[in-house]
Amino acid sequence: MSRERYYDIILSPVITEKSTLAGEQDKVVFNVARNATKPEIKAAVEALFGVKVKKVNTLVRKGKVKRFRNTVGRQSDVKKAIVTLEKGQSIDIIGGL
Template sequence: MNAKPEHYDVIRKPIITEKATMASDAGAVVFEVAIDANKPQIKDAVETLFGVKVKAVNTTITKGKVKRFRGGLGKRRDVKKAYVTLEPGNTIDVTTGL
């Protein structure tokens, strides 16, 4: 397992929400990834870092909300999520950390 520093730049953190937990029942794991990362980069990073086989990668970009910060308007950052479907027999336990 030869993890290059770029792999840690691609995958930021696992997302543990109710929806992500329901996706894990179908063999998928959800990660927050770099906004400019593409699907082959995400697949390569997950396979290298966790030593699993990836079946598919689906991505979604959530636009940041406009909120009030200290009386003025501010904008939250845009977030890109990757739903990584694993081959049967492969698992990643995201509750233990990297």
């Protein structure tokens, strides 16, 4: 795959309190494309960050229904990938690519 495709798969890191605590267990959380598969996510993380990936877990967070004045809107669904790294590997999310 090309490097541009890797950037299309990995959309953004998830920086929350829960994902920061997961970082202590060699895990990193990313928002990924809805059509991305686990092998594609693994290849993209290894290529972009230069680390060894142990496993990838994915989940789809359903969009919430939100109201603003008299209109009802819906947030879009988001696919997340929880990437477990090999021992001794780490990714500096704040430092960026």
